[in-house]
Amino acid sequence: xxxxxxxxxxxxxxxxxxxxxxxxxxxxxxxxxxxxxxxxxxxxxxxxxxxxxxxxxxxxxxxxxxxxxxxxxxxxxxxxxxxxxxxxxxxxxxxxxxxxxxxxxxxxxxxxxxxxxxxxxxxxxxxxxxxxxxxxxxxxxxxxxxxxxxxxxxxxxxxxxxxxxxxxxxxxxxxxxxxxxxxxxxxxxxxxxxxxxxxxxxxxxxxxxxxxxxxxxxxxxxxxxxxxxxxxxxxxxxxxxxxxxxxxxxxxxxxxxxxxxxxxxxxxxxxxxxxxxxxxxxxxxxxxxxxxxxxxxxxxxxxxxxxxxxxxxxxxxxxxxxxxxxxxxxxxxxxxxxxxxxxxxxxxxxxxxxxxxxxxxxxxxxxxxxxxxxxxxxxxxxxxxxxxxxxxxxxxxxxxxxxxxxxxxxxxxxxxxxxxxxxxxxxxxxxxxxxxxxxxxxxxxxxxxxxxxxxxxxxxxxxxxxxxxxxxxxxxxxxxxxxxxxxxxxxxxx
Numbered sequence: 302x303x304x305x306x307x308x309x310x311x312x313x314x315x316x317x318x319x320x321x322x323x324x325x326x327x328x329x330x331x332x333x334x335x336x337x338x339x340x341x342x343x344x345x346x347x348x349x350x351x352x353x354x355x356x357x358x359x360x361x362x363x364x365x366x367x368x369x370x371x372x373x374x375x376x377x378x379x380x381x382x383x384x385x386x387x388x389x390x391x392x393x394x395x396x397x398x399x400x401x402x403x404x405x406x407x408x409x410x411x412x413x414x415x416x417x418x419x420x421x422x423x424x425x426x427x428x429x430x431x432x433x434x435x436x437x438x439x440x441x442x443x444x445x446x447x448x449x450x451x452x453x454x455x456x457x458x459x460x461x462x463x464x465x466x467x468x469x470x471x472x473x474x475x476x477x478x479x480x481x482x483x484x485x486x487x488x489x490x491x492x493x494x495x496x497x498x499x500x501x502x503x504x505x506x507x508x509x510x511x512x513x514x515x516x517x518x519x520x521x522x523x524x525x526x527x528x529x530x531x532x533x534x535x536x537x538x539x540x541x542x543x544x545x546x547x548x549x550x551x552x553x554x555x556x557x558x559x560x561x562x563x564x565x566x567x568x569x570x571x572x573x574x575x576x577x578x579x580x581x582x583x584x585x586x587x588x589x590x591x592x593x594x595x596x597x598x599x600x601x602x603x604x605x606x607x608x609x610x611x612x613x614x615x616x617x618x619x620x621x622x623x624x625x626x627x628x629x630x631x632x633x634x635x636x637x638x639x640x641x642x643x644x645x646x647x648x649x650x651x652x653x654x655x656x657x658x659x660x661x662x663x664x665x666x667x668x669x670x671x672x673x674x675x676x677x678x679x680x681x682x683x684x685x686x687x688x689x690x691x692x693x694x695x696x697x698x699x700x701x702x703x704x705x706x707x708x709x710x711x712x713x714x715x716x717x718x719x720x721x722x723x724x725x726x727x728x729x730x731x732x733x734x735x736x737x738x739x740x741x742x743x744x745x746x747x748x749x750x751x752x753x754x755x756x757x758x759x760x761x762x763x764x765x766x767x768x769x770x771x772x773x774x775x776x777x778x779x780x781x782x783x784x785x786x787x788x789x790x791x792x793x794x795x
Contacts, residue, residue, distance in 0.1 A: 302609060309693075310544075312609045335412050342420070342428045344370045347456050350432065350440050360439040366400050368407050370428040376437025379446045381461035384435070396433070399464040399471070403431065406472050409507040410479065414543075416503070417553055419482040429478055430456040433464070453477030453500075469512070472504035479503075485556035488566040491734050494532035495571045499556075502536035502543075505610070515614065516622035520771075520780045522603060523628060523642075524747075525651035525727070527572065529737045530782060530789060538650075540608045541599045542575070547584045548595070551575050572650075573732055590680075593728035597682020597699050600652035600726030604686040605694040615692060624769035624777035624794050625784065628653040629762045630754070638755050640673075644766035645783045646749040647727035648735050649677070655723040656770070657685075657759040659714060666758040668723055669709040672702045673751040678730035679704055681752055685712035687721045702752070703730075723761060725752060738782070738789060769794035 302312045315323055344365060346352070351372045355361040364371040373396070376382065385395045410416040420426035432438060434449035448460035453474030463470035477500055486492045505512055514534035521528060526535035542548040555575055560568040569577070576585055576592045585591035601607075606614035618626055630639035647653060657666060670683050685697040697712035714721065727750035736745040754761075762770060767784050769777040777794035779785040785792040 307693075310609050311611055313612055317612075335408055338367065338411070340426055342368055342426045344428050345430075346370070346372065347430055350430075351438075352440075355439050360437075364396050364400060365428065366404050368428055369400060369403050369431050371396060371400055371431045371433060372438070373433035374437030374439055374441075374445055376444070376446070379435050379437045379444075380448050381433060381435030382437075384448075384461040395461070395464070398466045399468070402464075402466040402468060402471055403475065405466075406475050406507055410475070410503060414503060414506060415553060416479050417483055417557060419478065429475075432456065432458045433461070434458055435460050454481045467508060469504050469508040472508040473500045476500035476503040480556060483553075483556035484561070484565060485559050486567045486571065487561075488564075489568075489570075492567060492570050494529040494737075497532040498526070498535050499539065501533050502539040502552075505536060505540075505613075512617070513620065513622060515617045516620045517780050519618055519623040520625035520778075521782055522626065523645045523647050523651040523653055524782055525648040525735060527650060527735045528648060528747075528782070529735065537603070537606070537608060537614065538599060540610065541602065544609055545595075548575075548579065551578055551584075554578055570732070570734065576732075589730045589732060593680055593682060593730065594699065594701070596650050596728055597684070597701070597726050600650075600682065601684045601686055601696060601699065601724050602694075603652050604654050604722040604724050605688045605692050607694050611692060618771070621772055621774060621777045622780050622791075624772035625779060625781035626654060626771035627656055627762055629764045629766060629768070629770065630655060632763050633753070635755075637757060638753065639761060639763065641725070641752045641754075642766050643751070645781065646751060647725070648747045648749065649727055649729055649733055651750075652724060652726045655725070656762045657721045657723055657756070658761075659718075659721060659759045663714065663758040665711055665713045666721060666756070667709060667711040668700075668757075669707055669755045670700060670702050670725065671707045671753050672705050673753055674749070675704045676729075676750070677733055677748045679750050680728045680730055681725055681750065682728045683708075683723065683725040684710055685721060686724055687712060687715050687718040689715065689717040690719050701728075721759065723754070723756070725754075738787070742787060767795050 302310055304310050351361050362373055385392055411418050434445055435447055438445040449458050451459045451463040451470045451474050454477055457474050480496055518531040518534035521531050526538040539552055543552045555571055559574040562568060576588055579585035580588050628642050628645050632639055666685055672679055672681055681702045683700045687695045695715050697710045700708045700710040702708045733748045735747045779792045779794045
């Protein structure tokens with residue numbers, strides 16, 4: 302991560318740098334060694350899995366690191382063994398490399414992300430069990446001859462394709478283990494999607510930076526980060542919370558302090574936890590009304606992906622799956638007056654990123670926004686964002702509108718501006734759950750937040766909502782839920 306003179310921090314993958322730069326980074330890293338966990342962890346296999354007899358008779362093997370115990374069978378005809386053999390790797394080398402990555406992921410979550418680690422307060426901490434399937438695990442029905450995917454919880458079951466040093470899947474599934482031991486968000490199906498969002502946030506910080514699921518979210522910004530179909534890619538919201546000093550702790554506290562009943566079942570949705578804890582801490586003194594300002598600033602940052610991982614997010618935005626990132630307005634009869642896209646309406650915390658073309662000779666752009674509904678105590682936050690060739694953003698003040706009121710913002714165009722956007726985010730003061738794709742197909746609709754704007758000094762993107770405005774190639778994909786016929790598979794741009 303680099304800190305620039307203007308205070309911005311930006312994160313890049315190490316391979317982006319020259320060899321001399323990488324050597325410098327290594328030198329600095331040696332001067333700041335990671336915290337050493339000196340505790341001893343016990344090994345105890347899960348019930349009805351590996352037994353001492355299986356280890357003794359050689360039908361199962363075990364490999365241990367400080368925090369993990371890896372268990373696998375010995376049938377070299379099973380799928381994972383065959384997969385690793387095709388890579389030209391010795392099986393034992395593959396296991397030790399994968400185990401080293403598990404330890405690295407543990408360390409990064411503990412030291413860099415500040416995660417609450419399993420057994421942190423236990424007097425006799427235990428290793429996390431990792432079962433390598435498709436290896437002939439002797440307790441498995443059917444002989445464990447095929448892969449099992451990847452899944453994390455109290456223990457982890459994982460196939461060879463999801464292993465290896467640097468694996469995104471390892472980082473993701475280990476996050477599910479952290480979530481399990483936190484006790485948070487259990488037995489509430491409406492919150493199930495958030496397990497994936499949170500897991501991919503951590504994996505995005507600790508593993509690869511080319512998460513294609515983010516492209517889906519970028520093409521569905523109006524549906525908001527709470528749209529369950531965007532669950533694997535909507536983690537920029539967690540980036541925003543983690544990169545903001547006042548809300549950083551909430552990224553983990555929400556898992557530890559969400560309201561539960563006596564059985565441990567969750568009683569609130571994740572955003573409700575964030576707002577409640579933030580209100581208690583003085584971050585959101587007026588609850589959802591205060592949170593609206595924060596989510597409005599988050600929406601504004603989506604225009605230039607003004608986060609620490611900006612470079613990665615910008616690269617993803619060029620992917621053909623992100624072709625629906627921009628939303629057009631609908632021109633009305635009055636010159637300079639536009640309605641929000643009826644085909645791509647805003648859900649709760651959804652965002653419209655609307656490109657603007659400054660008029661010839663314009664020195665400033667002004668926008669007046671009027672709300673067109675009062676549902677769920679409707680409100681909006683909006684602003685103008687100008688971006689230069691280096692993707693540095695300049696923001697107008699954040700405008701706020703409640704109900705059917707009006708408000709205006711103005712941005713004096715910077716000399717170096719290469720693109721300007723109007724960004725509008727729905728920020729209602731009453732929380733609502735966004736239905737799943739299945740529920741929406743059955744007729745259940747999310748709350749929607751239409752608006753109208755008057756624009757002077759620029760012309761907004763307008764036209765057919767079906768067009769893929771954010772991608773210039775001929776192989777673009779329309780992954781937008783609202784314009785591709787409510788499909789979750791790939792559909793070609795029109």
